[in-house]
Every structure is written in C-alpha cells, then in structure tokens.
Amino acid sequence: MTTDSLVMPKPATGVIRIGADGRPWIEGFRCGDCGAAFTEQTMACRRCASRNAPEAFRAVDTGKLYSWSVVHRSYPGVAVPFVSAIVDLEDGLTLKGTLRGVDADAVRQGMPVALVFDDAGGARDKDGVPYVGFHFIPRGDA
C-alpha cells in the first residue's frame, strides 16, 4: 500500500484494523460457544444468543467468491462499471467488496480470490490523512 510514512492511515470501513506499523488487516468476531463469525462486535451472539460476547480474531486474506454483480449504474458520482463481490473467507467470515483485475465475463461462483489493501481510491480526510480500504483480486494459485 502507499501511505505517507509519517501519517497513520484511517480505516475506510469498520472491519479494518491498523497495526502500529501502519499495516492493515480485517478483524472478525467469533462466538466461543457456537463458532459463528461476524463482521461486527455484538453484545451477544446473533446465532445462538450466548451472552458470552463474540471475541475478536484476525481474518485470513484468502477466500472464494460466493456471489457477484457487474454494476453499470449506481449513485451519482460513482465510477462504473465495477464488479461487486461477496466473498467467503476461508475462516468463515463473509465480506463484500469490489473485485478488481478480472474480466467481468470470467467471474464465476467459487473462484479463488485474495484480499488486498489499498489507499481507498486516494481519499483523504479534511486534514489530509489517507484512508485505507480493501478489495479483492483473483488468486492465481488455484
């Protein structure tokens, strides 16, 4: 990723965590009682209602495409087309992101993808601090 070494980037979305070295990862939460995984911290488990709150874990960066759409029209100001993808990570967490570096005609359910981080399209906050985001790319090793 490309960030100013003197400026710690901000997460562009809630599931991103950033280490002291500026390196981002995805944080999930897993119920210790039933094993269900979530992208948000909740007070009790959404699945089994256990009051033992789901615990944070660091998500893996590989998964498979579950569903997608090629978006040709969106809200004003959004660059189109892009591939909107729903990806099941190998540790049970599901993420939605944009799938890049792929011919739209070649997109298939089950295709292996990797999670990569970038500077969230060059976005900056009012103080010029960069945001870090994520997207998916096809994984060539499968």
Place this chain on the structure above:
Amino acid sequence: MSDVYIVGADMIAFGRYPDRTYYQLGAEASLKALDDAGLSIKDIGAVYASSCFNAQSMLGQKVLKEIGQTGVPCINVSNACASGATAVREAFIGIKSGIYDAVLVVGSEKNPRGMLGGAPHDGPPPEGLFGSESMPAVFAEAGMVHAAAYGTTIEQFAKVAVKNHQHATMNPKAAYRKETPLDEVLASEMIAWPLTKLMCSANVDGAAALVLVSEKKARELGMSRAVRIRASMLTSDPYEPRNPVMFDANSVTRLAAAKAYEMAGLGPQDLDVVELHDCFATAEILHYENLGLCGEGEAGRLIDSGDTALGGRIPVNVSGGLLSKGHPIGATGVANIVEIVEHLRGEAGARQVSGAKIGLSHVLGFGAAAGVHILEKA
C-alpha cells in the same frame, strides 16, 4: 376470537403526483375504501397508517385531518417495504383482540426520486469501493446465487418482467401499461448484471387502503363481498451466516410463509392467485421457491412453463407487480392485498383470475421483514 374480514379495499392509480402530498394521496385511498365498505370514518375505531419515509410525520393523523378528525387512535408504522403488511397485521390483531369492530388501514408514499438507498457514511463513500449497496446490485447478487446453484439464465429472469408488464396492460391502476417483449427487456439499459432497467421495480407514488372488521360487523354489513383473513404473518430475519454482508431475501420469507400456511391450515397447493414482492425480476424467481409455488431449483422452469401467467396454474402478480404497477414503498403491502381482494370478489375486470377462492400476498422489507397474508372469499 373473532375472525377478521376485509369489507373495503381500494387504491389510487399508481404514478407520479408532484402537486399532491402523501397524506392527500392516503386520504383519497381511505375515502375510496370506506365507500367500498359502505362505511363512514365515524364508524372506524382506529387507523393504522404505513409509510416507509413519512410514518414519523403522524401520517394517520394527517389523513384524518383531510377526511374527519374523530379522535380515534392512530398507529403509524414503518418497516421498509413491509410497512403496509405490518399495518395490516397490527389492524388484524386489533380486531382479533376484540378491542375494535372496524378499523382503517392506509398505506401511502411519495418515493424519493432516483435510485433509492445510499445512506450517508463517514469517510470515503463505500459504493464501488466496498462492493455495491444499491438495491439492484443486492438483488442481482441474490439472483446470481440461484443462477450458480441451478443454472438460472438471464432470459428466465427477464421473462418475469415480460409477464408482469403484460399483466399491467390489463390494470388501469398500474403506473406503466406497456407490453415489453423479451428482446426489449434484455436490450434495456444494464443496471446491475443480470438486471436491466425493465427488470427493476418502478419508482412511483401511490396509496392504498383497506377496511377490516369483526365477524359481527361483517354480518351486519352483509357477507356478499367480504374476504376473510385466514392468515396474517410478519417475521424478522433469522440468523444467516452471510447476513448482514449479504442481504438474505429468502429465509425471512420462508419463515413467514411457513407460519402463514400453518395459521391458515392451507398449503401452496391451495392457492389460486399470488401477489409477491417482485421488487426485481430475480426476487420473483427466488420467491417462487420461498413461497412453495414450486420445488427447490425449479423456479426457472416455472417461469418458462407459463404457469405463473394469467390463465396458468398459479398466476403471480397479475396486477403488473412492483415491476410495472409500481412500488410506492409504504403503500405496496396494502395494495398487494387490495389486488387479491379484487380477484376473490370476482371484480378484477380484464385480468380476473377465473374462479379464485384463495389468494396470498407477500412483501419483503430490506433489513429485514416479511409479511404474508392468506385471504379467502367469505
């Protein structure tokens, strides 16, 4: 407990009403439903008013300011696209409990223009960066799961739009009454693969209303046009592993349908006519299976067979559906029931489903909520 009957049902023609307010539209629909029932607002014990975008504005009270302020309770509900079904369900409970003998349900909406959704976020806008939150993309992705599992084709999804647009040509209250052949549906602007513009619901304004009464009141009024509510069911989304990253259009509907069939003591094989939530063409395919109209994986073949068209085994969305009758969010759930009532009464005109005795209406609210009502000619 008393059975609950619908004795008044009507709606305004869906379309665009730039010079009128949402409560004026709701008031007009309310007066039409009261006239249909042969009742006055002075006979009504409570008002249940639904809107997605204006329920917080005291919609029911605003309607009464237009048609007569009788001092009765007004219950204003908002539950996304299931708002109307939620109001009907609450009205059903009010009669069922014995508190009221006659209530008015009114759903009214002036939709925002443009593509709905796109809630504000802190930081960079998520759309395009983190996938898509637009409704066409969400329902495209739901449809692509079906396509991956069962080989459903874009032509099969598109045939839903062909059928519903054809049905709308027979409905004088539909917003769009233009036949659209398959090649025209496929050639219209691609919004979110596999959904073209003609496979997306029509963003319009509208209002619909119902009068619900107890069995005692129905007998007083005469049962000749009364329709009995055999089941009124509302659900929220049960846990699904990909939710909320991926909106689940299925489990919330399956839960509502199962509970409604149980309440009615009926099954999908008993239905003569169905109005279901075709917010997008992909959704209708999914709901064929969610409502049990066919077996798992058979929805593509069901649309191919013509069985869900008028004259077929189980006609679906004979009104034109949300795709061409239109989808004024908070009015939709009430209007779907108005359509079923007209068929059960034998008053649906050119689009009448011959001999319809039992009908089902379904709506799905993003977030999620599902409402299913099963109605029977009294």
